[in-house]
Amino acid sequence: MKKGxxxxxxxxxxxxxxxxxxxARTAAAAxxxxxxxxxxxxxxxxxxxxxxxxxxxxxxxxxxxGVVTMTVRxxxxxxxxxxxxxxxxxxxxxxxAREPMFTTGGAERSGMGFTIMxxxxxxxxxxxxxxxxxxxxxxxxxxxxxxx
Amino acid sequence: MQLQYExxxxxxxxxxxxxxxxxxxxxxxxxxxxxxxxHLPGEMELELSGLEFMDSSxxxxxxxxxxxxxxxxxxxxxxxxxxxxxxxxxxxxxHRLTHIR
Numbered sequence: 001m002k003k004g005x006x007x008x009x010x011x012x013x014x015x016x017x018x019x020x021x022x023x024a025r026t027a028a029a030a031x032x033x034x035x036x037x038x039x040x041x042x043x044x045x046x047x048x049x050x051x052x053x054x055x056x057x058x059x060x061x062x063x064x065x066g067v068v069t070m071t072v073r074x075x076x077x078x079x080x081x082x083x084x085x086x087x088x089x090x091x092x093x094x095x096x097a098r099e100p101m102f103t104t105g106g107a108e109r110s111g112m113g114f115t116i117m118x119x120x121x122x123x124x125x126x127x128x129x130x131x132x133x134x135x136x137x138x139x140x141x142x143x144x145x146x147x148x
Numbered sequence: 149m150q151l152q153y154e155x156x157x158x159x160x161x162x163x164x165x166x167x168x169x170x171x172x173x174x175x176x177x178x179x180x181x182x183x184x185x186x187h188l189p190g191e192m193e194l195e196l197s198g199l200e201f202m203d204s205s206x207x208x209x210x211x212x213x214x215x216x217x218x219x220x221x222x223x224x225x226x227x228x229x230x231x232x233x234x235x236x237x238x239x240x241x242x243h244r245l246t247h248i249r
Contacts, residue, residue: 021171040231046201051204
Protein backbone atom coordinates (compact mmCIF):
# COMPACT_ATOMS: atom_id res chain seq x y z
CA MET A 1 0.00 0.00 0.00
CA LYS A 2 1.69 3.24 -1.19
CA LYS A 3 1.89 5.95 1.46
CA GLY A 4 3.14 8.99 -0.48
CA UNK A 5 3.66 12.35 1.18
CA UNK A 6 2.26 12.84 4.67
CA UNK A 7 -0.68 15.26 4.78
CA UNK A 8 -1.39 15.39 8.52
CA UNK A 9 -0.75 13.55 11.78
CA UNK A 10 -2.03 13.52 15.34
CA UNK A 11 -1.15 11.60 18.49
CA UNK A 12 -3.18 11.33 21.66
CA UNK A 13 -2.57 9.55 24.96
CA UNK A 14 -5.28 8.51 27.37
CA UNK A 15 -5.77 6.30 30.41
CA UNK A 16 -7.08 2.78 29.92
CA UNK A 17 -10.54 3.61 31.21
CA UNK A 18 -13.59 2.19 29.43
CA UNK A 19 -15.04 5.70 29.01
CA UNK A 20 -12.14 6.43 26.62
CA UNK A 21 -13.19 3.74 24.10
CA UNK A 22 -15.96 5.96 22.72
CA UNK A 23 -13.71 9.03 22.99
CA ALA A 24 -10.91 7.40 20.95
CA ARG A 25 -13.11 6.15 18.10
CA THR A 26 -14.89 9.51 17.87
CA ALA A 27 -11.56 11.41 17.87
CA ALA A 28 -10.09 9.18 15.13
CA ALA A 29 -13.20 9.60 12.97
CA ALA A 30 -13.22 13.39 13.49
CA UNK A 31 -9.54 13.67 12.46
CA UNK A 32 -9.95 11.48 9.37
CA UNK A 33 -13.05 13.45 8.29
CA UNK A 34 -10.71 16.12 6.79
CA UNK A 35 -9.96 13.57 4.01
CA UNK A 36 -13.65 13.61 3.07
CA UNK A 37 -14.14 9.82 3.23
CA UNK A 38 -17.48 8.10 2.66
CA UNK A 39 -19.83 7.52 5.60
CA UNK A 40 -19.17 3.77 5.34
CA UNK A 41 -15.40 4.31 5.54
CA UNK A 42 -15.82 6.52 8.64
CA UNK A 43 -17.91 3.80 10.31
CA UNK A 44 -15.38 1.11 9.31
CA UNK A 45 -12.57 3.11 10.95
CA UNK A 46 -14.65 3.88 14.07
CA UNK A 47 -15.42 0.18 14.45
CA UNK A 48 -11.81 -0.96 13.97
CA UNK A 49 -10.46 1.69 16.36
CA UNK A 50 -13.07 0.68 18.94
CA UNK A 51 -11.89 -2.94 18.71
CA UNK A 52 -8.19 -2.11 19.06
CA UNK A 53 -8.67 0.34 21.94
CA UNK A 54 -11.03 -2.03 23.77
CA UNK A 55 -8.43 -4.81 23.43
CA UNK A 56 -5.76 -2.53 24.93
CA UNK A 57 -8.01 -1.58 27.84
CA UNK A 58 -9.70 -4.93 28.54
CA UNK A 59 -6.87 -7.34 27.69
CA UNK A 60 -3.64 -5.29 27.62
CA UNK A 61 -4.11 -3.62 30.98
CA UNK A 62 -6.71 -6.06 32.40
CA UNK A 63 -7.30 -4.92 35.98
CA UNK A 64 -4.56 -2.30 35.96
CA UNK A 65 -4.53 1.27 34.71
CA GLY A 66 -2.07 2.31 32.00
CA VAL A 67 -1.65 4.64 29.05
CA VAL A 68 -2.94 3.94 25.55
CA THR A 69 -1.37 5.92 22.67
CA MET A 70 -3.18 6.45 19.38
CA THR A 71 -1.47 8.01 16.35
CA VAL A 72 -3.34 8.74 13.12
CA ARG A 73 -1.38 9.59 9.95
CA UNK A 74 -2.98 10.76 6.74
CA UNK A 75 -1.18 10.56 3.39
CA UNK A 76 -1.69 12.32 0.05
CA UNK A 77 -2.42 8.97 -1.60
CA UNK A 78 -5.59 8.72 0.53
CA UNK A 79 -4.07 6.25 2.96
CA UNK A 80 -5.05 6.54 6.63
CA UNK A 81 -2.74 4.77 9.08
CA UNK A 82 -3.80 4.27 12.69
CA UNK A 83 -1.38 3.01 15.33
CA UNK A 84 -2.71 1.98 18.76
CA UNK A 85 -0.12 1.08 21.37
CA UNK A 86 -0.25 -0.13 24.97
CA UNK A 87 2.47 -1.16 27.41
CA UNK A 88 0.33 -3.82 29.06
CA UNK A 89 0.72 -7.57 29.47
CA UNK A 90 1.19 -8.30 25.74
CA UNK A 91 -0.07 -11.30 23.77
CA UNK A 92 1.54 -14.71 24.21
CA UNK A 93 0.55 -16.02 20.76
CA UNK A 94 -0.50 -13.33 18.25
CA UNK A 95 -1.40 -15.91 15.57
CA UNK A 96 -3.83 -17.66 17.93
CA ALA A 97 -5.25 -14.36 19.23
CA ARG A 98 -6.16 -13.40 15.64
CA GLU A 99 -8.23 -16.56 15.14
CA PRO A 100 -12.03 -15.96 15.13
CA MET A 101 -13.80 -16.64 18.45
CA PHE A 102 -10.52 -16.73 20.42
CA THR A 103 -10.75 -14.72 23.63
CA THR A 104 -9.28 -14.63 27.12
CA GLY A 105 -11.95 -12.17 28.19
CA GLY A 106 -14.86 -14.36 29.28
CA ALA A 107 -18.50 -14.40 28.14
CA GLU A 108 -18.76 -10.65 27.60
CA ARG A 109 -16.15 -10.80 24.81
CA SER A 110 -16.96 -12.40 21.45
CA GLY A 111 -13.37 -13.07 20.38
CA MET A 112 -14.10 -11.37 17.05
CA GLY A 113 -12.15 -8.14 17.56
CA PHE A 114 -9.23 -8.95 15.24
CA THR A 115 -11.60 -10.49 12.67
CA ILE A 116 -13.57 -7.23 12.59
CA MET A 117 -10.36 -5.16 12.30
CA UNK A 118 -9.20 -7.35 9.38
CA UNK A 119 -12.58 -7.20 7.63
CA UNK A 120 -13.13 -3.46 8.02
CA UNK A 121 -9.60 -2.24 7.21
CA UNK A 122 -7.29 -2.81 4.22
CA UNK A 123 -4.29 -3.80 6.30
CA UNK A 124 -3.62 -5.00 9.87
CA UNK A 125 -0.29 -5.62 11.60
CA UNK A 126 -0.08 -6.76 15.23
CA UNK A 127 3.21 -6.69 17.14
CA UNK A 128 3.33 -7.88 20.72
CA UNK A 129 5.77 -9.07 23.38
CA UNK A 130 4.58 -10.67 26.61
CA UNK A 131 5.12 -8.25 29.49
CA UNK A 132 6.03 -5.39 27.13
CA UNK A 133 2.78 -4.48 25.37
CA UNK A 134 1.04 -4.54 22.01
CA UNK A 135 1.08 -2.32 18.92
CA UNK A 136 -1.73 -2.56 16.37
CA UNK A 137 -1.21 -0.85 12.99
CA UNK A 138 -4.27 -0.50 10.75
CA UNK A 139 -4.40 0.97 7.25
CA UNK A 140 -7.32 2.03 5.11
CA UNK A 141 -7.27 3.52 1.64
CA UNK A 142 -9.87 6.28 1.42
CA UNK A 143 -11.66 7.61 -1.65
CA UNK A 144 -10.05 10.98 -1.22
CA UNK A 145 -10.59 14.25 -3.10
CA UNK A 146 -7.57 16.37 -4.09
CA UNK A 147 -6.73 19.17 -1.67
CA UNK A 148 -7.11 22.71 -3.10
CA MET B 149 -27.00 3.20 25.39
CA GLN B 150 -30.66 3.11 26.30
CA LEU B 151 -32.89 0.06 26.73
CA GLN B 152 -36.67 0.09 26.72
CA TYR B 153 -38.88 -2.93 26.53
CA GLU B 154 -42.48 -3.99 26.12
CA UNK B 155 -44.21 -7.31 26.72
CA UNK B 156 -47.29 -8.05 24.63
CA UNK B 157 -49.07 -11.39 24.26
CA UNK B 158 -45.96 -13.38 25.17
CA UNK B 159 -43.63 -11.37 22.93
CA UNK B 160 -40.84 -9.43 24.60
CA UNK B 161 -39.51 -6.55 22.47
CA UNK B 162 -36.28 -4.92 23.67
CA UNK B 163 -35.46 -1.59 21.99
CA UNK B 164 -31.75 -0.73 22.18
CA UNK B 165 -30.56 2.72 21.12
CA UNK B 166 -27.39 4.85 21.27
CA UNK B 167 -23.84 3.46 21.12
CA UNK B 168 -22.98 -0.13 22.04
CA UNK B 169 -19.35 -0.71 22.97
CA UNK B 170 -17.76 -2.89 25.65
CA UNK B 171 -18.95 -1.14 28.84
CA UNK B 172 -22.51 -0.81 27.52
CA UNK B 173 -22.54 -4.46 26.37
CA UNK B 174 -21.76 -5.73 29.88
CA UNK B 175 -24.70 -3.75 31.27
CA UNK B 176 -27.02 -4.75 28.43
CA UNK B 177 -26.24 -8.48 28.74
CA UNK B 178 -27.10 -8.42 32.44
CA UNK B 179 -30.35 -6.50 31.87
CA UNK B 180 -31.52 -8.68 28.95
CA UNK B 181 -30.70 -11.84 30.84
CA UNK B 182 -32.72 -10.70 33.87
CA UNK B 183 -35.58 -9.65 31.59
CA UNK B 184 -35.78 -13.09 29.92
CA UNK B 185 -35.64 -14.90 33.28
CA UNK B 186 -38.31 -12.63 34.81
CA HIS B 187 -40.81 -12.83 31.94
CA LEU B 188 -40.02 -16.18 30.24
CA PRO B 189 -41.46 -14.92 26.92
CA GLY B 190 -42.51 -17.20 24.03
CA GLU B 191 -40.83 -14.85 21.55
CA MET B 192 -38.14 -12.20 21.88
CA GLU B 193 -37.33 -9.43 19.43
CA LEU B 194 -34.12 -7.42 19.86
CA GLU B 195 -35.00 -4.18 18.10
CA LEU B 196 -31.93 -2.16 17.06
CA SER B 197 -33.28 0.61 14.79
CA GLY B 198 -32.12 3.27 17.28
CA LEU B 199 -28.58 1.93 17.45
CA GLU B 200 -26.00 4.53 16.32
CA PHE B 201 -22.87 2.40 16.65
CA MET B 202 -21.91 -1.15 17.59
CA ASP B 203 -18.56 -2.95 17.74
CA SER B 204 -17.90 -6.67 18.35
CA SER B 205 -19.17 -6.27 21.92
CA UNK B 206 -22.64 -6.31 20.38
CA UNK B 207 -21.96 -9.79 18.96
CA UNK B 208 -21.65 -11.15 22.50
CA UNK B 209 -24.94 -9.45 23.40
CA UNK B 210 -26.80 -11.07 20.47
CA UNK B 211 -25.23 -14.49 21.06
CA UNK B 212 -25.95 -14.45 24.79
CA UNK B 213 -29.60 -13.39 24.28
CA UNK B 214 -30.05 -16.05 21.57
CA UNK B 215 -28.61 -18.78 23.82
CA UNK B 216 -30.68 -17.66 26.79
CA UNK B 217 -33.85 -17.72 24.67
CA UNK B 218 -33.00 -21.14 23.21
CA UNK B 219 -32.57 -22.51 26.73
CA UNK B 220 -36.06 -21.20 27.62
CA UNK B 221 -37.68 -22.50 24.42
CA UNK B 222 -38.22 -18.91 23.26
CA UNK B 223 -37.99 -17.84 19.59
CA UNK B 224 -35.38 -15.07 19.13
CA UNK B 225 -34.56 -12.67 16.34
CA UNK B 226 -32.94 -9.27 15.69
CA UNK B 227 -35.01 -6.57 13.99
CA UNK B 228 -34.32 -3.11 12.46
CA UNK B 229 -30.55 -3.63 12.35
CA UNK B 230 -28.76 -0.50 11.00
CA UNK B 231 -26.22 -1.02 8.18
CA UNK B 232 -23.13 -0.56 10.39
CA UNK B 233 -24.30 -3.08 13.01
CA UNK B 234 -25.40 -5.51 10.28
CA UNK B 235 -21.89 -5.34 8.76
CA UNK B 236 -20.36 -6.24 12.16
CA UNK B 237 -22.76 -9.14 12.72
CA UNK B 238 -22.32 -10.41 9.15
CA UNK B 239 -18.49 -10.24 9.32
CA UNK B 240 -18.72 -12.46 12.41
CA UNK B 241 -21.12 -14.88 10.70
CA UNK B 242 -23.89 -14.30 13.27
CA HIS B 243 -26.50 -14.13 10.49
CA ARG B 244 -25.93 -17.90 10.06
CA LEU B 245 -26.81 -18.56 13.70
CA THR B 246 -29.78 -16.28 14.28
CA HIS B 247 -32.29 -14.35 12.21
CA ILE B 248 -31.16 -10.75 11.56
CA ARG B 249 -33.38 -8.27 9.77
